[in-house]
Amino acid sequence: MNYDHALSECAFLSADSNPVFTQSCDFLLALGQYSALPFEIAAMLERASQRTTCWPAVSEELALNCSEERGSETGGIPHVEILVAGVARELGLDLRTVEHSRETSAFIDALRQQVEEGSTARVAGTIFALEASAIAELKVIGRMIEEARKTATAANNSTEENNRWLSMPLRQFIRMHTDGFEVEHRSRLWTALQSCEQNEEEQREFDDGFRFVLQAMDSWWKSIAGSSRLH
């Protein structure tokens, strides 16, 4: 399977074709739904690491990735906390108070189920899809943040933080991922996967896990656009 080709065919991975951009939506509402994924990712990586111990290099990489999401490289501050602080400060929205739609909850549940019940190969394919799509996805999120900024209510100064990481501008947070963390996550996981012997059945399972995520994400983004459309 050509993974890059599959990713290039995902409409939601480009701001030119993501339904939130093509259907004139409220970008802040859409961001609120999207945030369900960053809230979940560290727990998902931890579980995936536990479920892939038959492929030690993969399991170790997922544990390392998880520790980064939990703040090992950012002064002990989890990445999602930096995002939450930035969105509150720059866009005036508290992501923690956002109610997730039925479709968003179903999407997260579907990912959890894959990681919980899938074979080693399927779990690995699931996480590879998340990591391989993250750079393009975060570029789309960066554009959504810029659009949301145009209509956002004045930033709430009461959320001003002295902590170096929590006060990081959102633009820098996105760049730190698109130019750093996510490049590493994808390439390290790919390298780890190459070191694991995979038979044909496992290869098929890996690809199924990968495809499942892209399809679930495609439906999810359509639902996000549907629930945040401007009337």
Ligand SMILES: [Fe+2]
């Ligand atoms: Fe991150």
Ligand SMILES: [Fe+2]
């Ligand atoms: Fe990542």
